Amino acid sequence: MTALRRRALLAFGAGGLLAGCARPDASAIEGGFTGIDHARGHRLRAPWPTRAPDVTRRVHTLIAGGGIAGLAAARALRQRGHEDFVLLELEDTAGGNSRGTHIKGIACPQGAHYLPLPGADARAVQDWLEELGLRRRVAGRWRYDEFTLCHSPQERLFIDGHWQPGLLPLQGVGEATLAQHRRFADLVRQARQAAHYAIPVQKSAFTPVQLAQDAITFDVWLNQNGLNDPALRWYLDYGCRDDYGAGLGAVSAWAGLHYFASRHGFQAPGEAADDEGEDAVLTWPQGNGWLAERLAAPLGERLQAARVVGRIAPGRHGVTVDALHEPSGRLERWQARQVVVALPLWLAARVLDPVPAALRARAQGLRTAPWLVANLRLRAPLLDRPGAAPSWDNVLYGAPGLGYVDARHQSLSPVPGPTVLTYYRALGDVSDGRAQLLRQPWTHWRDAILAELGAAHPDLIEKTERIDIVRYGHAMAVPVSGALAQVARARAAARAGAARTEVAPLIFDDAPRLAFAHADWSGYSIFEEAFTLGDAAGAALA
Structure with missing residues (x-):
């Protein structure tokens, strides 16, 4: 045993x-x-209704998807004075995996429950936290709200x-285990020196060393480096499951290293933090639901909940979006000049007509x-x-x-x-x-x-x-092996020079009226990735 x-x-x-x-x-x-109405999403398994729409509406910009990316896109539009937009959300409340709730008077999360202090690459998130009053400069240094930390x-x-x-795990471990802790800490430091592990990942250079890590699993990489201590590997596996939804045998070595190298490194016992x-x-009692609520509150009637988006069809002069209003069964048709597609990639690939080549390629490799x-x-x-x-x-x-x-x-x-x-x-x-x-x-x-x-x-x-x-x-x-390479290819396929933000929006030549924004495009799901991509998409279309 x-x-x-x-x-x-x-x-x-x-x-x-x-x-x-x-x-x-x-x-x-x-x-x-509670929280998720699976029957709504599963409507897309059946053929989409071909009958004439019950109502047709016009709007300049439509946002499909009310997770953090879609909400950030709405904020970016409003910041630039663009008010003629609507956001369609599947569930009864916006926020996606960042929603919160109350149970008998006590607020609690229904998904993501914290936001790490954003690093220098996540400027859009930093700026928004400053806008909320959670981040301010004191005596030349950034300070965060102590009640929120x-x-x-x-x-x-x-x-x-x-x-x-x-x-x-540290109780009763011997020198052999501690030596492996130090070995792993050294390898993380070497990785940080050799390449930049960025959050958002869209600001990465996608270096050859990172793409080589992306080609193998974290488990294989650990074996190659002689890291076989059970306690250390349990901890690393836990970190992968916590951030990525699957363990070190599934995620890439790049993802396993990114968990540490993109933030605060790995400190062996007795070492000072880098x-x-x-x-x-x-964090908040309702987790990141607090953040989602702040993004959704200003939208008012522009946030249209309980809508199943079943078809997005770009044309020469605009985009047609068909959606089913769940409570009434009414089929709505929206005619928009442009659309932010803030849907999960597997879903976007199902409802886009036609499917852009970059989306098809990225969705096929998605787990x-x-x-x-x-x-x-x-x-x-x-x-x-x-x-x-x-x-x-x-x-x-x-x-x-x-x-x-x-x-x-x-x-x-x-x-x-x-x-x-x-x-x-x-x-x-x-x-x-x-x-x-x-x-x-x-x-x-x-x-x-x-x-x-x-x-x-x-x-x-x-x-x-x-x-x-x-x-x-x-x-x-899940950032499985090869996911980073797919992200790099999608980024290379996107139009250049259209951005008014720190990260270029994902707009492709075969779908110029669509801007894509979802954490799936980054290969893994965290708040900073979704927010930054949504902010870039909204800014590009404002």
């Missing part, structure tokens, strides 16, 4: 013991599936029956990861195992999930009380993960989550009163 397997069994030993004893009854816990303690790991501070303070993150996000509403604080204090991010070693964040961690109240724990699980490594996500009943996921987290919190069932689960069938693009 490997050390990794032994530790995983130890971590969940308490849960196993409880399974053999009388357990609290979970049947009293309320809840269900994640409060301490930030993260902890449940391992060997107790909690340790930080997520890198860039002091750059590992800080901004997406399904995700499950569960919000557990607790009536009272949980009892805790020995070790590190309750933190914002709480991870269980060897678990199938990615742990949970506490919605009340940012609260300034000195008295603990009811809260919501938001649990995350990526299914990008599961062969039939998407089918399982849609096929299994809510009770299946309820019981699996309670059993997993119960190893660290034996009183979880008796204190949980509701579990709401969001299922994302295509949550994010």
